Amino acid sequence: MTYAEAMAEVERILEKFRSEELSVDDLAADVKRATELVALCRKRLRKAEEDVRKALGEDD
Numbered sequence: 001m002t003y004a005e006a007m008a009e010v011e012r013i014l015e016k017f018r019s020e021e022l023s024v025d026d027l028a029a030d031v032k033r034a035t036e037l038v039a040l041c042r043k044r045l046r047k048a049e050e051d052v053r054k055a056l057g058e059d060d
Contacts, residue, residue: 003044006037013037 013034016022022030 001040003041006040006044010034010037010041 013022013030016030
């Protein structure tokens with residue numbers, strides 16, 4: 001899954017929250033899925049930042 005795909009899915013879940021389309025039964029599963037997707041996005045962002053720093057010759 002790409003970063004863009006993950007963010008799009010997070011947005012769909014958030015829209016369900018906003019529009020109150022989310023049933024109580026689905027709430028826990030969707031919250032878990034959104035948490036997983038956000039973690040994936042953070043990981044991808046950290047990797048991209050690391051790659052940029054390496055390309056620029058910067059060290060942490």
